[in-house]
Amino acid sequence: MEEATEMEIEEPKSKKFGLKNSIQTNFGNDYVFQIVPKDDWSSVAVSLSTKAVKLYSPVTGQFQGECKGHSDTINQISFSVSSSPHLLHSCSSDGTIRAWDTRTFQQVSCINSGSSQEIFSFSFGGSNDNLLAAGAKSQILFWDWRNGKQVACLEESHTEDVTQVHFVPDNRNKLLSASVDGLMCIFNTDGDINDDDDLESVINVGTSIGKVGFFGETYQKLWCLTHIESLSIWDWKDSRNEANLLEARSLASDSWTLDHVDYFVDCHYPGEGDSLWLIGGTNAGALGYFPVNYKGVRAIGSPEAILGGGHKGVVRSVLPMSCLKGGPSQSQGIFAWTGGEDGRLCCWLSDDSTEIKSILDFKCIGYEITKVSQKKAA
Template sequence: METAMDVEEQHHSPNPNNAKCFGLKNSIQTNFGDDYVFQIVPKDDWSTMAVSLSTNAVKLYSPEAGQYYGECIGHSATINQILFSGPSNPNLLCSCSSDSTIRAWDTRTFQQVSSINAGSSQEVFSFSIGGTSGNLIAAGCKSQILFWDWRNKKQIACLGDSHVDDVTQVHFVPDEQGKLISASVDGLICTFDTTGDINDDDHLESVINMGTSIAKVGIFGQSYQKLWCLTHIETLGIWNWKDGKNEVDFSDARTSASESWNLDHVDYFVDCHYSREAEKLWVIGGTNAGTLGYFPVNYKGVATIGTVEAILEGGHTSVIRSVLPMSKIHTAPTYGPTQGIFGWTGGEDGRLCCWLSDDSSETNHSWISSTLIMRPQKTRMKNRHHPY
């Protein structure tokens, strides 16, 4: 059952700095009990967003109003990643799971239309659709990367020598769809050429060693040559994946972020977000109590995590698992009915929260007082969250 509520905003004194606290439009309780929200992803035209839950279901909502559309049910174990397949198949949602499958769903009927099985002994932790033809599916599994042709569901390759532990991330490189980047619990980031007959010996191009288990990576930069990497011990690294050069290594990222606001200690990082227009990268950190901050990352010159620029507070009561930015501040589309919405968040409290930009006429302005972004004299340590 879906429940939603409007939240009355508190007024704060105007903030002389640039940090903003965004107004909470509504909060949807996706389920009753202890269910988690894992991930939120948008359809290309932003008419729909898909939300994966710890119930092994995917629910679909309107990003504009939070209206519930329906759910896709079929996975029998944890859903590890979801994504819409792209403009060529706008109504196709894909998901991968620890039940060994990658499934495709028609979001108009909420029915499964296709499925790939990686084998009974496998778990599929991540997947990506790309390749030079656009029909290649790469899946990160237990120390292996498997490849299928999306058109006939035939497995065409298995890379089993490059990683020695769970492959947590696979990404085809935007603008270079023949390149695949993988990351693993073994601490390695590998780059592969996926053209021709794919194998470890001839198609592994480079290896980067982060030195610790990798949770999430993202490809960014004007020519997509850079890579950000978040680890399971909450460190952050910035690399040039083309030449294997480490540009920034924040081994104390949480401490640096915690010193950049006057709220509770940053306990974990949810994600990073990059603006191509502004050429700017943010690391998104949260507290166990459910407050979120966007911290700018300076990876040119002196490496720093700067003063928080946006705070999302008062919507969640527990760890936040996913952030879907939508406002022009973070370069996602603001046209049409979603204009004025900063974004959505989902967490371990089972809630989806919609945040409105402070220039929206739909809610009261909500600003941070300057005391919230000053370095705290004392921060309170909490147990770190283990997302993986």
């Protein structure tokens, strides 16, 4: 392991985060796709371009085990079923959704789309929490996950690949779908599900949709990132557009005096109010958290957090482990885990300390730091 080095970085009004540790996943040029947490934060699962999922301790970074079985690209992973917190689900371009017992790292169930379709996204929900929805090509498929029986197939609402499906938080009978065709659809999943009776609204974004998510205290607001790096904000209940930032990448770059934003990784909702952060990255591996102003004068502010010195390539996933607020926090701890095309996992701290007292320390961190400590693992 190389020795840690210290460097001074100056960026007005931005908070810097120390790199506690980086883990090389030992797959050469393979990618880290996604990082998701177990409910109790005892593990984080990491999907890789090797068609495998690895699990690590979020506190120490220690490798815990590996789930292998997919024959094509893994497109999403999630600890989704609250009644079985040890179950990890994954969907793949091999047309399957698999469940893994993370205590044994063995596959315990497999749902097949039945027509060799790529499955890009999945979500658990429904009024009785018994539905598993998946986006596969231009279709939305539904199963009763308790018995694996397919209960519906929607094939008239979208004309191209369905990249995202999400049951709405606090409205578990509502499903949002988003597609390469530029449309977002809201469905009512109560009773028998069909295109004619259960499509409640359609939002036309106008370009291919990459990621969507809900935010706000009642989860009534919806953010949408497209494949051309634009950002739009919507009220999904009445299909009202609240902001349409077509030049989001240029706006973020103009507010970041030290670098140029090449792509967006995700959006982050800190869990209270209507605040939203847009996470942008550079091809060299630096990340910035940009506050989004979607009320009044639409704007993207200067980055309120900067993560630099950990990655050497495009970052694919960010797992926030804190509430990112505007001022100093009372506790110190891990701010985030990140993973990217350099095959590396990076753990970020709010200061140079490597001692974490408890999992509760993850929730809020301090921001008053002027040095970035780099520790690179072989």
